[in-house]
Structures are given as C-alpha cells and as structure tokens.
Amino acid sequence: MRKSFRVFLCSGLVLAAVAGFFLLSCSKDDGGDDNNSGTAQWTIMMYGAGNNNLDVSNNNTSFIIQDAQDMEKVGSQAGMNIVAMVASMRTGGQAKVYHIEQHTAELPDSLSSPWIDKGSKDMSDPATLREFINYCKANYPAQKYLLVVDDHGAGWPGSCSDEMNGGGGMLTMPELKSAIAQSDLQHVDIVTFHACLMAMAEVAYELRSVASYMTACQFTMPMQNILGADLWLGWLKDNTGASPADLAHKIAEKVRVAAENKQKTSHYAMIDLSQMQTLSARVGTFSNVLVTEGGQHWNEVQHAWSQTHATQYDNPAYCDLREFANKILAEPTLSTINLVRNAANDIISGINGAVPYTATYFYPPDQPMPRGGLNIHFPSQLAQFDSSNYVTLEFRATNWHAFLSTFLRAGGTQPEQGRCCYNNNASCAVNTQAECAQLGGNWTQGIDCNTPCQQATTCPAACAQAVQISVGQTITQCTFTAQATENWFYVTLNPGTFRFQLGNFPNGADYDCYTFLQCSDYPNSPTTCRGDAVGPEDFTCTVQNSPVQVLVLINAYQAPYGGYAFLISQTGVLPDGGDEPTIAIR
Template sequence: MIRTESLDRASQSTGQIIASSLTPGVYELRARLFAAAGGTGTELGTTSQVLDFCGTGSNTVNANTSFGTSAQSVRINPTSLTLKEQAVRRIVSTVWAADGSARFVTPGSISFTSSATGTATVSAAGVVTGVNAGTANITTTWAEGPLSGSMGVTVEDLVITRTKWTVLVYINAANDLFQASDLNVNQMERVANNPDVRFVVQWKQSRDQFPSSSFDGVRRYLVKYDTTGNIASELVQNNMVNGLGQPLDMGDPQTLNDFITWGKANYPADRYCLVVWNHGNGWKRSNLEEGGTRGFSYDDEYGTSIQTWEIDEALGSNVFDILAWDASLMQMVEVAYEARNRARYVVGSEESPPADGYPYDAVFDGFRDNPDAPTADLTLGFVEAMVNHPPYATRKITQSVIDTSRLPALATAVDILAANLIAQEANLQTIAPLIRANAQAYSPNSTRVYRDLIDICTRLNAEAGTPAPVKAAATNVITAANNAIIHEGHNNQSAGSRGVSIDFMGKDLYPSLRPDYERLKWAADTRWNEWLAVAP
C-alpha cells in the first residue's frame, strides 16, 4: 500500500485526491464508501480500478467514482493473461457506469470463476494461479446487476532445469532494512553469470510501513546477471497474496516453508543454500524492555516474526547444504542445534552486523568461479567476505561456519559442563558473575546475555578458584567447539569472538525466559537450562 487518504464530502458533492510523485507503473486504486465522515459508519460500497502511469507527458490519470449510478458493464483488468504453471497473478474486477466512472458496489457482491480449474484457478480475491498448460476463461460476476465479464488465460509449460547450485534468499524487507535489500539484490546480480549457480529470491517491501520502499508487496525473482545499479532480474511472481488478497506475511514460518517448496520444485539443484535475510535476535524473542515478540524475519506490516523453535516448521523436512543467517546474533549454539537436522553447515554472526549485511558479490564469487568445490570450502567465502569488506573495518564483525554433524558432541560436552557447574554452584558465586561481566558479549543489555562459548570456558580455566572438575569439563567444551567450527573470522572490534555464542544469563533473569528457553531442543538435550536456573 502506497497511500491511504480520507475524502469527506456531502452527498452529490465532488472532491478530489491528488497523488503526486508516483513512480511510473501500474497501480490499483481501491476506494471504500462509508456513511459517516472519517471512514466510519456503515460501509456502503467498494470499488477497485487499475491506473496506468506510463511515465510520459504529464503522467496524470483521472479516476472517477460514483454511487447509485446506472451500471453499464463489469470488466477485468488485465483483459488477457499469460503465465507459467505455478505462477500467480492478481486480477481486478471493476463495475463501470455509463458515464465512465467506477461504480461503488456492495462489498462481497463481485465473484470470480474459472472455466477450467485444471488449467487455472481463481480465488475470491481475484488471485489467478496457473495449474497446467492450456487455456481457460475467468468470469467475474456482479450479483446486483447482474452483470458479468470475462478474460482469457493462457498457461504455459514451466520448463525446469537442474543446476549445480540453487541459492534461495528469503528477503523480508518489510521493515527498516528495506534500503539494504536493493543493494544486496544488486550484489547478487553481479555474480549471477554462471548458469550453474542460480539465485532465487522471495522479496517483500511495504510502502504502508516505509513509504520510501522501492516497491510494495511480495515478489519472487530469478536473479539475472547485471552490473548496473538497477534491478534487472526476472520477475517470476508479483503481488503475492494470501487467500484474503493481502500481501503474504513473511514473519510466518509457513510462508518461508512455501517459498522453499516452490523454489526447490522449480529450480532444482545438486546442492542448496538458504539465506535468511532480516533482523535477528539470537535464540529468543525481542528484549522484554523493547516490548516485542520478535525472533527473526520481522514483518512490520503484520508485527510478526519467526521464532527459533519454529525452525523445523519453517524449513520442513528439507536438508540444506548451507543455512546462512544474514541477520543479527544468530550464530548461537542454541540456534545451530535447533537447525542441526535441517542443514549440513550453519553460517552466521555472533555479533549484530551492519545493516547492509553480506556483500553478496564477494560471498558468492567463489560459487560462481568454482561451483564444483566442496561445500565446506565454499562456505569460507562468507567469513572472508565479511571480515575483509572495507566498509566494515571499524564495525564489530564476526562470522563463522559450524559443521552440524559435530554438534551432538558439543552438546554432550556442554551438558557435562552444566552438570559440573551445577554441582559446584556454591564455589562459583563470584567467578560466574565475573566471567559474565568480562567474556566477549554481543549487543548486551539487561535481558540479552549472549557470550562467546569458548571465551567463557577459557576464562573458567584461567580463574584460580574454578574447581578442577569444571576446568576439565570446560577444556572438553573448547575442544568440541573448535571441532564444530570449521571456519571463523573476526576483526579487532570483537577480539574475544571464537565462533559460537551461548546464553549465559543468571538465575535472576532466567525465570522470565524459562518458558521459551525450554521450548528449544538444546534445553531438552542438555542441562544448560538447569544451570541457568541456578547460575549466580
């Protein structure tokens, strides 16, 4: 949605709304008529029409509406439609009066039907889906007329080819990161010149929330090679909506799951990388002091996000070669362990990286140049690109790669450490708070106590008063963590980082977070939650 405005006028009087500085393109104007001022009272009617701003001349389009006038026709825009199998397009039905105005009609009085649902289906909101190659007619009916109109739909075969890599990028930019999304897609375009490495993007922006966004709604792109500053990629699906005709909620785990299913079906590959692009908050919801309930993939249009314990729901039964978090604070053992059965390698940052996120051209140039290289070798590109990116030299940068097959051993080591910490809790009354205060921290505040796991254990070993059993267990954790972390890089702004963080909160904070923490697989399989419950 670009703009919402109320025009209050008495019956039979006229008025106008002027929308200026619109980007050239095709827009839908939706109008609703109410009995009282300010959009209140009974809703008397609704109408939608398509406006074409071609970008030439004065770029002015007049859109007139009327109520109670004599209806002449009902027509669908566009007048015909060609789409691929599985593609989705939205159509608009308008009842036109004899004077050329769009007539208000009773809400719910317009319907759609398809003559061949095996070829194309249409929802009550006018969403057409290509099912199988062929032709169909879509008919719209205005029940109060009654009047009807139709359009032809041609569905073409979807030609599917297999490549060496498909990189699925889930860009939820319906938030304050929207500007970085254009930059990142441009970076992908610069390295999209190897046909064996495809970038497939689901991308959302919301002009309702952020008017300066470059577009509005949810789109799917097949990224195409381009070195300009423009987005030159192939728009595969546009204006993707739910059954109610509203933009998809990209803070819903099912929306991510649907994108993955669609992407793998239409762009199969020998190997897959999934990049989740957005804000992140580590394992937990937003800070209690911020009043939110966000985890990762924040959709500000709906106030939603995906929680860490919903990773299985979001990723389904898929197993990715690489799961990369282009989001803050996500390289935690709690998060990686949750995803261990869904990805062979988990890539991410312990820190909160800059808003521009991954420099995608630098991250993926190795994929483009050598797509047959071992996956573990290619993941090094994430680390080197972040650490060596000149604009990030003065920012806190961390990046690491975890081999998930080695996480069970790390979980066992941490479980034993937790048992020893619990047993020695009385002897750690000053040591635990000291380590909490001095270990490498990540965006710390009163409710976020994320610390580097290896740094915690190194400091436990360095304290003279740490009981011997705790030191022995900490040493084993360091060994297991180093085995699991196959690549790691950081700059001097985050000098104590070693590749994976853990929540190191104390018993005063834990009760408020216990219900969520105990949803995690990490809490089910280790005694770390039991340690947090008693930690000084």
C-alpha cells in the same frame, strides 16, 4: 571486563513514519532452470523479509533489495541458480520471487530480474518460507541448496520480523526448522543468516537435522549490507562444483572482507552442524558440574562470567561460550577441580571442532575482540531470562536452562560500578551503567570521579567531539554562520517514544537533524530517526527493549544562517505534572 551494553540495530531506533517508493522491473518469470544444463550444481535461495524498518533504513531505501542487487552483480550462471523472495513494507507487504539475472547498474530500490507476484505474505510465517523452498525445488532443482535468511535477527528467539502482515512477530527457531523439515527438500546444505546475533549454540543445535552448515554472526550487524553476496557468488560461479563446506567457508571469509571494505565492525563464522550433537552434550556436562562441583565456589562462576568481554555490538544476555570456558579455567579454585577443568576443556575442543572458521573485524581496528564463533544464552538478571520460550528449544536437552536458573537464583552478577559524567560533563557520580543511563550520562567502566569528566566544547563541529545532552534539555546556545556547518551531540535514550524538535532559526533557513549509532556511520548510514524536511523539523522515534546512545547531528542545509532551538522530549512523560516539553517551531 564484561559490561551490560545496549543492543541496537536489530532492536534499536524505529522511525514512526516513513516515505519512499519502490522501483521494480515489470518483466515476469515463467520459472525453470535457464542454464540449459540440466540440474544445476547449486540453487541459492534468498529469503528477504523486508516488511520492517530495514526496508527504509538505507537512506530511505531498502537494505534487503540492496542485498538482492549484490546478487544481480553476478546473476544466475551455468550450474548455479539464484532465486530471491523479497517482501516490501512500502507495497503493503507484497512479495515477489525473482530469478536473479546479471544486472550491474541498478538504481536504488530497483531490481531488473524477472519475477512472479506472490501477493501479500507474512514473512514470519513458516508456511511462507516452506512455500518458497518448494517453489525453488520445483522450478530450479539442484544438487545442493543454500538458504539465505536476510532480515533482523535476535539469536535463539528467531529472525524475520514482519511488521506489516505478521504484527511484528518473528519466525522462531522451531518454526524455521519445521519450515525446512516439512518442505519438499527436508534438508538444505547451508543456512546463511544475514541477521543479527544468530551465531548461537541454541540456534545451531536446533538446525542440526535440517542443514549441514550454518554461517552467522555473534554481533548485532551494522546498518549496512555486508553479506558480500557479489564476492562469494563471484567465487562460486567459477567453482560450481564446490562442496557445502567449501562454500560455507568462503561465505564466512567474504562477509569479513565486505565488513572491512565498508569499515564496519562485525563478526562472522562457519558452523559445522554435524558437530553440534557432540558440543551440546559437553554443554550438558559443563552445566551440571558447574552446579554440583562449583557450588562451594559460586563466586568464581560469577567472576568468570563478569570477565568475559562484551561490546556495544553484543547482546548483554548472551556470552561467548569459548571465552567463558577459558575464564573458568583461569579461576584459582575451579581450575583445580578435575571435573570442572575437564568439562571446560571439552567445551573448548568441542567449539574448535564445530567452528571451522570464525573471524572478527573491528573498525577502527585498534581494539580487536576475537570471538569463538558461538554465543550461548547467559543472562545475569531474571528480566533477561524468558524461560518459558527458551525451554521450547531442543537445546533444553542440555539442561543449560537449569544451570541458568541456579545462576540467577544465586544472584547472577552484581552490576559493575563506573564513572558517570552527566549534565554536559559538569557533574560526576559513581554508579552502574543502568543508573547512569537514567541520568542521561556517559558511563565509563572501572574508574571513578577521581578521573575528572572531560569538559566538551559547547557546540562541537565534529562527531568525535560530540557533547552530551539530556532528554528535556533545550539547546539554544549554538549558531551557524555558513552552509554545511554542523553541530554534534549525543544522548542516551531509554525505551520509549521521543519527540525531536528543531526550529527557531531565521526565516527561510533550512536546518536538518540526523542520528547515527557511531561516528563511522557518518555520513552514509544515518538511522531512520531523522528529520530532513524543508523548514523546521518535528518528528518522533521509538527505542525498543534496551537503552541506546545516539549521536545527533544538526546541519545547516540552507541560508540564512543563525541560531536555533533543539529539544528531545519523551512523549507521555510529563515533567512535574505539566505539559510535554515543546519549543515554538517556526
């Protein structure tokens, strides 16, 4: 059953202030193909847009640099150049272009490959990407080119968020297309997105004239580098004559292997862009017949949408196109209308042709959720439909935007009801997920209060038993008795800025506060929303766009041990007209 879930990771928790340092090699690169073999078979171009929170989210080190380090595990080889442009938020947006050599023992945030300094660059500016592509062509010519776009992604709105030099703006899909088309290459063989939500019909259609293949993910990707560059580059160095189709397929395979190795839920697909004209034409037919032939059975269109699966890894305004077509075929009346049935079957066969490989890994692997390889924008509420920007895409030609307008004017779908357990599971209500989030509750689809809320331990010591707390609720009942003791809570945070306070523990003690998005992220992948200073903690975090459920860990790092007080309050929201909640920090 489809549900409207939070979209985290790409637009979730952002730490208000960060600290850290950046270790770089001081060797310079004079450019040129160092393989001494003439024009290489492949040039790999990594565009690492690190001017955002990805630059500090790997335990205050950079995921973007870690991806480049994975490339260094293989390094440029005979017949294969690897070039990486890496920008860092912590150096004022400064960008360096590295000729990636083999270095297998890098410290965090360290790259030993030779580089040239490009100065401060707006990585969301298509001119920056175009300049990088031109540099690669001039200095590392090859018969085939792979462009890796490594950063945040939002699907059809774009990728490459630059919070230093671009004001937080993104590189839109028309801009990405123009950067390639107006470069000296004009066309690349593969575009690989190590970014959330980019496996969309709209994205693939936009890029069909500037690339042959695309590899991308339908989910929000885990806060962990699963690009697996060392895996597929290791294969490529032994197979430099590989075709673009072979390499694109291998990249998609190895991303799934990397996700499984790191026990991170993810999806990845290979898309043949030469098939996108055919598929998009079928989307146009499908969208039209759903309106003209399905108008008398609009409830079945809405029902088919509601039956498509969605998880916490999906954007609630996106829908797996193949599954939606299959759900249309399962409707009692629509499935008997020849035009609708034929159009739906054409969508399925079109996706099968456009997506040679798609794979999903779920951790834990007990509830697999296959994906067809391509999402499509399919909001259920007008607030989710940015029509003015959506119609700037070339996908406008499919007329899917007109179908969405009709769907939304007809009321979209009614939010599903479920059980809401709140007030530490002491209270229960039947409401929508959004209404439950307002209560700070835990929402379960498809059941009501006849199934009682499970009473949780007051101060659980394991993530799996985390107890619910609410914004504005002060926790004072828990006590630590030994080092490394833990207490786990979870809280739902709506968009806004939140203050985390931890104090009132024994003098000389040191307790820390960390947050995680899922238990499998513990202990290595906390979010950047955390406090691990010596003594009391007092920090703020911001939630963007959508509500997010956060796991909170309170850890006894240093004696003496005893009780503590912990409070999360929303800044600027004053209870009963009074002051912002606070605890006496000492």
